[in-house]
Amino acid sequence: MSCIARCMRIAGEGVRALLANKLRTFFMMAGTIAGIAALIIIMSIGKGVEKKVMKRVSGFGTDVIMVTAGGGKGFSPPQEGITTLRMEDAEAIRAQVQGVIAPFAVKRDVAVKSGSSQTQTTVVAGEPSFHEAWGWYTIEGDPLAAEDVATLARVCVLGKNLVKDLFGTENASSVIGEYVQINNIRFKVKGVLESRGQTPMGDDFDSRLLIPLSTGLRRTFNQDYITNIRIKVKDTGQLVPMGNQIRELLHERHHITPPQEDDFAIFSAAEIAKMARGVSRTLTILLIALAGLSLLVGGVVLMNILLISVGERTKEIGLRRAVGAGRRDILWQFLAESLAVTFLGMLLGSSFGLGVCLILGKFTKVPMVVSWEPFALAIAFACLVGLFFGVQPARRASRLHPVEALR
Amino acid sequence: MIELDNITKTYTKGAVTTQVLKGISFRIEAGEYTAIMGTSGTGKSTLMNILGCLDKPTAGHYRLDGIDMVNLDDKALSQLRNRKIGFVFQQFHLLDRTTALRNVMLPLIYADRYPNDAEDLAKKALEAVGLSDRIMHRPGELSGGQQQRVAIARALITDPEIILADEPTGNLDERSGLEIMAIFKRLHRSHKTIIMVTHDQKVAEHADRIIVLKDGLIAFDRKVATPHKPENRLQELADKEGRK
Numbered sequence: 001m002s003c004i005a006r007c008m009r010i011a012g013e014g015v016r017a018l019l020a021n022k023l024r025t026f027f028m029m030a031g032t033i034a035g036i037a038a039l040i041i042i043m044s045i046g047k048g049v050e051k052k053v054m055k056r057v058s059g060f061g062t063d064v065i066m067v068t069a070g071g072g073k074g075f076s077p078p079q080e081g082i083t084t085l086r087m088e089d090a091e092a093i094r095a096q097v098q099g100v101i102a103p104f105a106v107k108r109d110v111a112v113k114s115g116s117s118q119t120q121t122t123v124v125a126g127e128p129s130f131h132e133a134w135g136w137y138t139i140e141g142d143p144l145a146a147e148d149v150a151t152l153a154r155v156c157v158l159g160k161n162l163v164k165d166l167f168g169t170e171n172a173s174s175v176i177g178e179y180v181q182i183n184n185i186r187f188k189v190k191g192v193l194e195s196r197g198q199t200p201m202g203d204d205f206d207s208r209l210l211i212p213l214s215t216g217l218r219r220t221f222n223q224d225y226i227t228n229i230r231i232k233v234k235d236t237g238q239l240v241p242m243g244n245q246i247r248e249l250l251h252e253r254h255h256i257t258p259p260q261e262d263d264f265a266i267f268s269a270a271e272i273a274k275m276a277r278g279v280s281r282t283l284t285i286l287l288i289a290l291a292g293l294s295l296l297v298g299g300v301v302l303m304n305i306l307l308i309s310v311g312e313r314t315k316e317i318g319l320r321r322a323v324g325a326g327r328r329d330i331l332w333q334f335l336a337e338s339l340a341v342t343f344l345g346m347l348l349g350s351s352f353g354l355g356v357c358l359i360l361g362k363f364t365k366v367p368m369v370v371s372w373e374p375f376a377l378a379i380a381f382a383c384l385v386g387l388f389f390g391v392q393p394a395r396r397a398s399r400l401h402p403v404e405a406l407r
Numbered sequence: 408m409i410e411l412d413n414i415t416k417t418y419t420k421g422a423v424t425t426q427v428l429k430g431i432s433f434r435i436e437a438g439e440y441t442a443i444m445g446t447s448g449t450g451k452s453t454l455m456n457i458l459g460c461l462d463k464p465t466a467g468h469y470r471l472d473g474i475d476m477v478n479l480d481d482k483a484l485s486q487l488r489n490r491k492i493g494f495v496f497q498q499f500h501l502l503d504r505t506t507a508l509r510n511v512m513l514p515l516i517y518a519d520r521y522p523n524d525a526e527d528l529a530k531k532a533l534e535a536v537g538l539s540d541r542i543m544h545r546p547g548e549l550s551g552g553q554q555q556r557v558a559i560a561r562a563l564i565t566d567p568e569i570i571l572a573d574e575p576t577g578n579l580d581e582r583s584g585l586e587i588m589a590i591f592k593r594l595h596r597s598h599k600t601i602i603m604v605t606h607d608q609k610v611a612e613h614a615d616r617i618i619v620l621k622d623g624l625i626a627f628d629r630k631v632a633t634p635h636k637p638e639n640r641l642q643e644l645a646d647k648e649g650r651k
Contacts, residue, residue: 002519002520002521005521006516006517006518006519006521009516009521010516010517012516013516016505016509020504020505021504315498315500316502318500319500319502319513320513320517321461321485321488322459322461322488322494322500323488323489323494323513323514323517323561324485324486324488324489324490324514324517324518324565325485325516325517326481326482326484326485326486326517327481327482327485328482329485329517401462402461402462403456403461403462406461406496406500
């Protein structure tokens with residue numbers, strides 16, 4: 001016990017020296033403050049971006065495979081005028097693959113009117129399976145029914161935001177039975193979809209409009225091809241083999257032999273997450289490395305100031321040795337000084353970083369998630385830097401011969 | 408009790424070796440007041456460092472209360488200095504930007520046991536050297552004599568048996584020097600062992616015994632028949648001032 005108390009007293013001497021020379025202490029701390037603050041901010045933004053991505057990916061669905069008409073490597077809304085994906089493809093998939101198969105056609109920027117309100121939105125023509133494949137159901141009225149498809153019914157299901165855009169009301173139940181005009185054809189509103197947020201690419205799911213697939217193809221879009229097939233699987237472990245199976249099937253049906261380019265693309269959540277993250281993760285890693293670099297530079301500055309300080313305080317070291325400080329006591333005092341500097345720098349840098357994060361989170365749209373991890377990392381880094389860059393000066397101080405030091 | 412037995416010290420610098428101490432032997436009993444004299448370069452500082460356990464002899468034995476310090480490691484020597492020896496230096500060696508009180512408390516930091524009443528002890532030590540009204544002053548705010556008295560209070564705080572003083576009056580005017588000598592006299596009366604290195608005959612005459620070094624050897628070792636009384640000379644100075 002007395003040994004620990006003694007160590008604490010000696011560490012206290014180090015802290016006292018820091019307090020006695022505040023400007024020098026500030027210079028020793030500056031690098032740590034900047035590095036730790038940067039670390040906290042960057043990691044919080046990185047986490048914010050990641051959360052945004054994961055939210056979008058979960059909006060897309062984690063247990064689905066999406067077949068999109070048109071080739072290309074990027075995940076994007078289907079391109080206009082690609083006619084290669086057909087209902088027969090969906091039927092063929094349905095025959096081979098277990099799961100909910102939902103073919104649909106998407107058309108963007110379709111004019112939709114109700115009374116005097118008009119808007120441009122994305123219209124989706126789908127089958128009743130659409131609801132199950134997307135896990136996306138009505139909160140008011142009825143979903144699409146098989147009968148609607150069979151009879152080419154002019155009915156529609158509205159995304160939640162469309163209710164407000166077209167009818168100027170928040171009350172979803174009040175619009176059931178009302179009419180909207182899609183490309184100047186009257187459709188009866190039979191249901192309103194629950195809120196779903198944003199697509200992985202940042203579009204609004206909730207301003208979409210759903211009509212029966214048959215009605216869409218023949219009456220509204222006037223086309224005989226579809227744009228997507230969404231397959232919901234029971235077991236997410238099946239995503240990869242099933243994707244490969246579908247790819248092979250479509251190759252065969254579309255008479256494509258690699259290396260010929262595909263006229264379709266297949267995605268699942270993993271690929272979409274990768275793309276939605278884009279460069280953000282690489283950038284985050286790079287920036288964290290940069291914060292690490294500033295910590296390193298700060299550490300070198302700290303070491304140099306400590307070395308100078310050892311030189312300036314030779315007499316003090318000699319005196320301490322004379323009144324009973326052993327080599328280890330001197331070593332520990334300077335090490336404690338270094339650790340105190342980085343620890344205090346860590347506290348200041350963390351507070352500063354946290355402040356910036358809170359302000360950015362409140363007043364800007366920068367995605368931001370404040371969590372404990374960057375702070376834990378900051379503590380670890382501060383101790384490491386303090387130890388690593390403090391050891392050399394402390395050793396130099398402890399190796400001074402008391403007689404030489406007192407001279 | 409201090410026993411030196413044929414102590415030698417040799418410094419090697421490159422190809423040149425210099426033997427500073429060439430075989431020093433003496434005994435100092437507990438409670439003795441001894442001055443070590445010699446012109447500069449005669450090895451008195453080296454001897455002082457060895458006596459203070461700051462340095463080890465090249466050969467020979469140094470027993471402090473029967474313990475041969477030659478065999479001790481850094482940690483044990485440091486503890487020995489802390490417990491048994493109080494240093495007083497020519498340049499005072501006080502920590503600047505640090506109050507007299509904290510300067511006096513410094514040795515306690517390194518003690519095995521930190522007394523609960525450390526601050527009171529330090530205050531008492533400062534009182535004993537006549538500085539009870541300078542407790543919170545920093546060295547820069549004190550005169551040389553006052554600084555040296557703070558240093559003496561620091562040397563006394565662990566209640567050591569031995570006071571080692573290296574030219575304690577070297578940086579002081581006559582009056583301040585005499586005040587220091589008066590304190591040493593008092594310490595001597597309370598049975599501290601005092602060893603004082605000086606080149607000044609007048610200062611050395613305050614001690615009971617003078618050991619003179621010459622070329623690394625003891626030239627002579629004698630008792631002082633009637634040691635100077637610093638009080639007398641201080642009185643003289645006061646009278647002189649009174650007459651002005």
